[in-house]
Amino acid sequence: MVKVLKIGGSSLGNKRRVRNVADIIANSWSEGVILAVIVSAVGGITDQLLNCAHTAENNGELAKEKINKIRRKHFDVFAEELKEETTLDQVNRLLDELKDLLKGVSLVRECSPRTLDLVLSFGERLSAFLMTALLRHKGLNAEYVDARDLVITNSNHGNARVLKDETYNWIQYKINKPKIYVITGFIGSNKDGITTTIGRGGSDYTAALFAAALDSESIEIWTDVDGFMSADPRMVKEAFVLPQVSYEEAMEMSFFGAKVIHPQTLVPAIAKNIPVYIKNSFSAKMPGTLISPEIGRASCRERV
């Protein structure tokens, strides 16, 4: 059996949340299950990397300070894991690579879209690598997967289009054992192996691609809200979390401003009739919202 989980950046915002997410992952795994966990960068880090890259164009010293802030954040959130020497070495190596890259940007005083994608890739590479270390500490069989080896895109840097056939083949080839794969969201590479990104918030899309390629039985999007609400809770006191919505309803509600997920990104999973659960990592016991292809308005009305 294959299951796909996606962990959003806000669920990785501090030490306590990260541990909470590790428990959620541990509870999702059981003997014989292939568990693909797609992770975003730690909350706020993608924006900080973006800022670092642009700062480096004018002020290399200031960019260095900003990288140190990114470093401190990871050392704070994953303090336990970074006590282990091999993990520490690997993370230092990644951060040194990032520093060198930004030094290059400050020398040429320009960050091209291609270089920016490489800079941004460090967010997901750090979070997925450290989450793998955390799960291993818990005694789980977890493997770090750099999605750049599997998600193949065109060269439209910043918003690259995924080449589905190649990508699905790579995913099926790589993700095939009953264990936990911790996979970087948001990033891919073009046919020449150059790093690309698939658009801001793209980790949901990465998760949907893995779910579709692996014919997973479900996909759980772990975020920081309980799910889709029946009305705007700031305006309607009785607003409640909808237990089920159809894909069309999710699209509609998102169009009218519900900031839960962009259902568009789920198309590959929906096209294969894979049920999508929206779950709140801050209150894991809440049932959340199920987005399914079949369930329509009627079932929602019954609850009102």
Ligand code: ASP
């Ligand atoms: N870290 C990326 C972003 O902030 C991708 C994601 O979170 O889905 O846009």
Ligand code: MG
């Ligand atoms: Mg993010």
